Amino acid sequence: MSVQGLRLQDINKSFAGVEALGNINLDIQSGEFFTLLGPSGCGKTTLLRIIAGFEIPDRGQVLLHGQDISQKSAMQRPVNTVFQSYALFPHLNVYENVAFGLRSKRVSGPEVDRRVKNALEMLRLTEFAQRHSHQMSGGQQQRVALARALVNEPEVLLLDEPLSALDAKLRTEVQVELRRLQHQLGTTFILVTHDQDEAMSVSDRIAVMRRGAVEQVGVPREVYATPKSRFVAEFLGLANVIQAKIEQKTATTAFGRLQLDSIPAWKDGMLVIRPERVQLCEDPPLVNTFPSKVRDVVYRGSYLEVWLDREDLRVRTPPHQHLSVGQDIYVHFPAEALVPLEVTS
Ligand code: ATP
Secondary structure, X not given: OOOOOEEEEEEEEEEOOXXXXXXXXXXXXXXXXXXXEOOOOOOHHHHHHHHHOOOOOOEEEEEEOOEEOOOOOHHHOOEEEEOOOOOOOOOOEHHHHHHHHHHHOOOOHHHHHHHHHHHHHHOOOHHHOOOEHHHOOHHHHHHHHHHHHHOOOOOEEEEEOOOOOOOHHHHHHHHHHHHHHHHHHOOEEEEEEOOHHHHHHHOOEEEEEEOOEEEEEEOHHHHHHOOOOHHHHHHOXXXXXXXXXXXXXXXXXXXXXXXXXXXXXXOEEEEEEOHHHOEEEOOOOOXXXXXXXXXXXXXXXXXXXXXXXXXXXXXXXOOOOOOOOOOEEEEEOOHHHOEEEEOOO
């Protein structure tokens, strides 16, 4: 990569002999919205804290634009963090909360005023400048916490599960807001979350982590549609996993023989297909189609959730399709939607 951006090189970290991170290597481009996604305990917060300078790695380096910043203190790094608990100072109003960091760095009065007003405007908080935190909603308080970090004009903004205190609807709104803000500023954002929907909605790229290692890095579409392991497939959403013996471009499965788009390098493995990529039809079309029966069907408004009687197959189809329990149906697996995976993954 170019020297612009953040490079995490061979990062290792253990706590009391237990490895939290093992050989992490990641390149994050300047201006990218990058997300560390993974289940609880996979090491994502530890990695974020290492970037921030709150934690020292046992081995490895943090490079910013090619320069090693590993030895710099958190204060010396052009990096700011928004934490999960965004505790605002209750005795200060919004304006003073946002100004606090600049004042303690002895930035001049007019400059503080310019930057605070700018940050409040960017986060649509101007009209709330005189309010105290108890007079604000959770979403508004979260925006104040963001303003407080952004007023420092960091090169890299770290976000540690910043939306987890918000309810589902507000979360979605703030996600859109975050994305808009990041585009507008061009600042590098690094988000930590265990919520795959959130990661998919806001990120340019996602690193899926598991047990202190990066399992896959890619744009949301890539990690969702072509997962490299069963773990990634299942962590990013619903996935049907079908055991398969593979010979060239043909997979033998419990359904029958399936034609694949590519020739995998292994013989014993599995095929992964997302529920919305499986098709249900009344007449048998072409290849990769088998007779089946509807075991259960649930109307979910924007789609139908269907379980078939074979292999626990789960399908999501358009809601206007009429299906009833016990109905005979053909199931079709488009070759391009089948992702072959090795049995060990
Ligand atoms: P969560 O989503 O629950 O916050 P995480 O993916 O952010 O999880 P980390 O908090 O980075 O995971 O923790 C990774 C591992 O390191 C865990 O096993 C955790 O118990 C351990 N760990 C983290 N910080 C410390 C610490 N200060 N002392 C001892 N063990 C720690």
